[in-house]
Every structure is written in structure tokens, then in C-alpha cells.
Amino acid sequence: MRFFSLLVAAGLAASMVPGVLAQEAQLYRPGPETSGTIKVWTWPNNDRTFQALMPAFNEAYPNIKVEVQGFPNADNNYLNTVQRALLSNTGPDVAMIEIGVLALLRERPQWVDLSQDPYNVDDVIDDFAPFAAGNVTLDSGKIVALPKHTGPGGLFYRRDLFEQVGLPTEPTEVEATFSDWDVFIEEGKKVVVPNERWLLANGMEILSTMMAQKGVSWFDAEGELQLDDPIVLEALTVIDKAADAGLISPFNMWSPEWQGAFGRGQIATIMSGNWFGGLLKRAFAPDDAGKWGVASAPADETGNRSFNAGGDHIGILETSQNKEAAWAFVSWIVTDGESLRQQYQNDDLYPAWTPAGSAEWINFEDPYYDGQNVNEVFADVQANLIPATLNANDNIVGSAMETAVNNVVQGVATPEEALAQAKTEVAARL
Known part of the structure; x- marks a missing residue:
């Protein structure tokens, strides 16, 4: 039975x-x-x-x-x-x-x-x-x-910090202002206080988001490595520009310093999945209710803002x-x-x-989120995102590209050099 x-x-x-x-x-x-x-x-x-x-x-x-x-x-x-x-x-x-x-x-x-x-x-x-x-x-x-x-991903941003520097605070206005990646960098300079406050938590956000918007994963469905796709070098170049402008925090992702920076008001935005809000609420910034908002990420040249x-x-x-x-x-x-x-x-x-x-x-x-219905952002993203292709060797490529991003941010390698180094590392490990 x-x-x-x-x-x-x-x-x-x-x-x-x-x-x-x-x-x-x-x-x-x-x-x-x-x-x-x-x-x-x-x-x-x-x-x-x-x-x-x-x-x-x-x-x-x-x-x-x-x-x-x-x-x-x-x-x-x-x-x-x-x-x-x-x-x-x-x-x-x-x-x-x-x-x-x-x-x-x-x-x-x-x-x-x-x-x-x-x-x-x-x-x-x-x-x-x-x-x-x-x-x-x-x-x-x-x-x-x-x-x-x-x-489903979005741009989490500090409403209070945006207001202090004259940036818009309502999600639709934030999206209109941050219409593409170049404008995001230029307008984002307004929130930066050298060595005290940054626009971005980590350079990997840019790489992950730009690749996802294009539907490019570390490997394609046939298992072929995708590091030669133009979007990878393009994203590293955007990261280089953001680093030169002092927009990217020096903290390693998931380190205690990185986590604490959100509650200290040192990081103005982060591009992440919907779940990141739970970390803000429970762990990173539980006392900051009303200070955060969510908008769609900057758009690529096709107008796509969605990513998983x-x-x-x-x-x-x-x-x-x-x-x-x-x-x-x-x-x-x-x-x-x-x-x-x-x-x-x-x-x-x-x-x-x-x-x-x-x-x-x-x-x-x-x-x-100051009374915002964030599902208005995430439902649209969920409906329009391009799924990633998963591969058992994703962690190998992800680790190599994290090193590449850090080298670009720290100024020890150009985007081209960092990508070449990552390809060499991946080839040695596969």
C-alpha cells in the first residue's frame, strides 16, 4: 500500500x-x-x-x-x-x-x-x-x-549613501542612471571615499554578471572552455577601469573584513543573487533596515540586465x-x-x-528595503535570464579567473596578461 x-x-x-x-x-x-x-x-x-x-x-x-x-x-x-x-x-x-x-x-x-x-x-x-x-x-x-x-540577480545598493552624494534612490531611477557599464563606473565614482568607501565589493561581480548576461559559462554544452569568448576580456577591461577609478574594495570575498564592510557602510553596491538579501538581514547588516534598495544591474549593449x-x-x-x-x-x-x-x-x-x-x-x-517590493525586480530577471551551463571543472576555471580578476584589480597584470595567465593555469589543471 x-x-x-x-x-x-x-x-x-x-x-x-x-x-x-x-x-x-x-x-x-x-x-x-x-x-x-x-x-x-x-x-x-x-x-x-x-x-x-x-x-x-x-x-x-x-x-x-x-x-x-x-x-x-x-x-x-x-x-x-x-x-x-x-x-x-x-x-x-x-x-x-x-x-x-x-x-x-x-x-x-x-x-x-x-x-x-x-x-x-x-x-x-x-x-x-x-x-x-x-x-x-x-x-x-x-x-x-x-x-x-x-x-535571480540584481544590484543591491545603499539608498542613504546614494542620497548623500546626489545619486537617485528609487529603483527605476537608479536603473535609468546606471544604464550601462560605462555609466555605472562614471556615476559610481561619486560614492567613493578613497581608502574608506567603495562602489563595489569585489571585481568578480562584474565578470560574473557580464558573462551571465551574455549566457557565457566557463564551458559550453559540449564541454569546450569559453575563456576565448570576447565577453571575458571585455569584462576584465571593465574591471580594470573600475579599479583605476578606485571603485573596488580591497577586501577578499567572504573574508571577515569583506562581510563587516557592509554593516560599516563601506560598500555602496553589490551585484548578487536574490539570496544576498538574507545575508544582509541576518548577518552582515541586520541593523540597516530601510537603508538598502534593489535595482536591475547595468545593461549590456543589447539592453539585457538579467542574470542568475x-x-x-x-x-x-x-x-x-x-x-x-x-x-x-x-x-x-x-x-x-x-x-x-x-x-x-x-x-x-x-x-x-x-x-x-x-x-x-x-x-x-x-x-x-524601505518598503520596496523587490519581486518587481527579481520576477522579471527570473523570466528573462539566460541559464548557465554547468561543468564538473567549473571550480578549476573559477579559481583561476578569481586570481586573474584580483591581479587586474591590484594592478599587477593587464587584462590581457591576467587572462593569459588564467588560461595557462587552467590548461595545467585540466
Whole structure:
């Protein structure tokens, strides 16, 4: 007898039934009587997100105990921990997968195939953002995980700092002012205070955003390296101009100095995915409600401002001794209306589950952004972004290009020299 109970009937409106989102297909979830203890692995600050969701989860599943463990840094310490677990057939019941390392992990046979009975996710996979669904679906048809959130990108900016220097503070006016990358650099000089305040947190923002706007990844779909694409050198040249103008902070990404600079008001903007707002709210600048706004990034020459920057996924390991409870947790986390509402409104995590796009709660006046409805920015980005192509060697190229960007910013290499050095490093490691 199948242990799954029907979660949602087609056409049921989210605004009418709490915790339920409208959908065309049917998704099955274990019944509320499901019990057991499961272990979930993730990274900071997602561990805190899960902990905050436990009261709501346990209203739906009072007999499931979830033990959440967070390991630092989704793409190194955490990645290494998960890889060791997969190789030794040990580990948790449920594990998160960050988009940057998904290609490294998704071919491992230790993931439960969610296309199979009793999960049958292939029946509803079209209700996830298409590019996110494609990332977790192998050529064989196996679905290794569920997309949890995507990373539609934007320009986070300090309203108060912009006002101080005479720049506009409303999102549409910011977008009009920062119409392209050249204007962004020229107008951005106004916020700079030498050795005290900078426009940009790190040069990699420019490279990542410009490449994503063009739909260029480190590798193409055939696995060919893309460092010869003109946009790479073009972006390094823009970074060089920004560095010469003193716009880029000297702090290494994710260092304590870099994180603290946001709360100290030393960084006026950052181009990142929607999720970065959760870090501002919870960790980097929790006392700065009302000081931040979100606009679209500067446009390329075609007018495109959209880019994806991040995303995460969640899967079940074959070694789990309680797959029923694990599936209850996974399916609730990524499709339940109350789960997605809390994650979006509290942590700025953008749902990969597309029925959430029609929920009332996704359009709200967020006090952290001075009452702005930031979904007006991110919904448009989500609809128009060009998906990235993932490759198992992305971390090798990303590391080499981070060095290249730093060398340009520090003035120790020209864009051409830095790119040549990166190509040499990548060739040696592949």
C-alpha cells in the first residue's frame, strides 16, 4: 500500500488554502502520521533557515525530528564532507547541493532517483524553474534532487549613501542612471571615499554578471572552455577601469573584513543573487533596515540586465534509513506555501517552485528595503535570464579567473596578461 497521501488537487488556489500553492499536476507527500528522525546537511546560513522553519514543519509533521548540521562554505568544506560521505556510502538522510558544485555531485549513484515510485517527481518537474529542473535531471531521466531556490540577480545598493552624494534612490531611477557599464563606473565614482568607501565589493561581480548576461559559462554544452569568448576580456577591461577609478574594495570575498564592510557602510553596491538579501538581514547588516534598495544591474549593449547568480538543490541519499520522513521534509521544504513564504520573506530565497510566483506573499513591501517590493525586480530577471551551463571543472576555471580578476584589480597584470595567465593555469589543471 502506497504511504503517500495526495497533497494538492489541481487548481487549488494558494490564497484560499494556507500552505498550499496552485499547480496543474499532482504532488504526493507522506501523510502527517509519518515519524522518525532524519539528519540534514547544509551550510551557513541555510542551517539557520531550516531551524527557523521547524515550528511550521512540525505542525505538518509532528512526529518527524529533523537534525540539521551546517558545514562552512558550500563549495569547499561542505563539498568535501559530502563527497567523502558519498564515496564511503555514509552521511545524512538529506543533503543540500549548491549550484556551483552540482555538476561535480549529480552523477554520483548515491542519490535517490526522485523520478521513480513513490516520488514520481517527473510528473511535476515542469512546475520548477526550467533551468533549475534541467540541472537536476540527468540524460537517463534520473532526477537526483529537487531545485530549492534560484538566484535571480540584481544590484543591491545603499539608498542613504546614494542620497548623500546626489545619486537617485528609487529603483527605476537608479536603473535609468546606471544604464550601462560605462555609466555605472562614471556615476559610481561619486560614492567613493578613497581608502574608506567603495562602489563595489569585489571585481568578480562584474565578470560574473557580464558573462551571465551574455549566457557565457566557463564551458559550453559540449564541454569546450569559453575563456576565448570576447565577453571575458571585455569584462576584465571593465574591471580594470573600475579599479583605476578606485571603485573596488580591497577586501577578499567572504573574508571577515569583506562581510563587516557592509554593516560599516563601506560598500555602496553589490551585484548578487536574490539570496544576498538574507545575508544582509541576518548577518552582515541586520541593523540597516530601510537603508538598502534593489535595482536591475547595468545593461549590456543589447539592453539585457538579467542574470542568475546562485541557486540550491536538495536530495535524499540512498543510505537513508527513513526515506519516507526524508521525502516528507524535502517535498515540504521546496513546495509548501508556508515554507516558501518564510524563506522568501525572512531570508530572500527565491522559490524554484513556479506556482509560488502567483502567491500573494511574494509581492510584499519589505521594510528592509524601505518598503520596496523587490519581486518587481527579481520576477522579471527570473523570466528573462539566460541559464548557465554547468561543468564538473567549473571550480578549476573559477579559481583561476578569481586570481586573474584580483591581479587586474591590484594592478599587477593587464587584462590581457591576467587572462593569459588564467588560461595557462587552467590548461595545467585540466
